[in-house]
Amino acid sequence: MWSEHGSAFWKRLRNSGAVDTLSTMAREISAGGVVLREISGVWHVALIEPQKSDPPQKSDTPKGTPRSAKTERKSTTAVLALPKGLVDAGEKPAAAALREVREETGVVAEVIAKLSDNKYVYVRTWGDGKRVFKIVSFYLMHYVSGEIDDIAADMRVEVKRALWVPLADGAKQMAYGNERKVLRQAQEYLEKKGL
Numbered sequence: 001m002w003s004e005h006g007s008a009f010w011k012r013l014r015n016s017g018a019v020d021t022l023s024t025m026a027r028e029i030s031a032g033g034v035v036l037r038e039i040s041g042v043w044h045v046a047l048i049e050p051q052k053s054d055p056p057q058k059s060d061t062p063k064g065t066p067r068s069a070k071t072e073r074k075s076t077t078a079v080l081a082l083p084k085g086l087v088d089a090g091e092k093p094a095a096a097a098l099r100e101v102r103e104e105t106g107v108v109a110e111v112i113a114k115l116s117d118n119k120y121v122y123v124r125t126w127g128d129g130k131r132v133f134k135i136v137s138f139y140l141m142h143y144v145s146g147e148i149d150d151i152a153a154d155m156r157v158e159v160k161r162a163l164w165v166p167l168a169d170g171a172k173q174m175a176y177g178n179e180r181k182v183l184r185q186a187q188e189y190l191e192k193k194g195l
Helices: 004-016 019-024 093-105 153-157 167-173 177-193
Strands: 026-039 042-050 084-086 107-123 131-146 159-166
Touching: 026 093, 026 107, 026 177, 042 093, 042 167, 042 177, 084 093, 093 107, 093 131, 093 159, 107 177, 131 177, 153 159, 159 167, 167 177
Parallel strands: 026 131
Antiparallel strands: 026 042, 026 084, 042 159, 107 131
C-alpha cells in the first residue's frame, strides 16, 4: 500500500540501517485536510492555531542579569497549522481527516483528492518520551457548510482558534515546513484542475 515515495523512503531507511530501529518504534497514523473555500472571489484555506502545549519555562538567570535580544524576543504572530489528528481504530484515513476538520475548525467539507503522506520521526514530549514513527495523510477538501471556529468547548484544549486565511498567504503563516509543502500542492491542484 506504500506509494512510490513511500517505497523510496523505506529503501533509504533500509540502506541507512534505521529499519531495525523503526520496527521497534511506536507508530502513529494521522490524517488531515486542506479545506478550500472561495470568499468574495478569493480562495481561502481553513487553518488552526493550536493551543500552546509547552508551559512557560522558569529562567535560571538571576534577576537583573542582562539577557540577549534573542531571549527577550517574543513571538507576536500566531503559529498556524492544518487541522489533523489520529486515525481511530477501524477508521479510514479520509474519514478521519473529515472528522478532524469538523472537530478542529467547525466546518463540514468533502474530499476532492489525496495530496500526500508526510512521514517523520518525533520524540514524545509527554508521558513515555518514546520515539515515534508517524505518517500523516493529507487530503484536499472543498468547504460544504458550517461556521469557522464553531467548535466544541472540549476542543479548546487543543485548538485556540480556527480561521480562514487567503490561500496565497497561508504558507507564509504556517509553522511547519511539511505542511507548507502540502498547502503548495493544494494550490497547484487548484491551478491545474480547479475544484
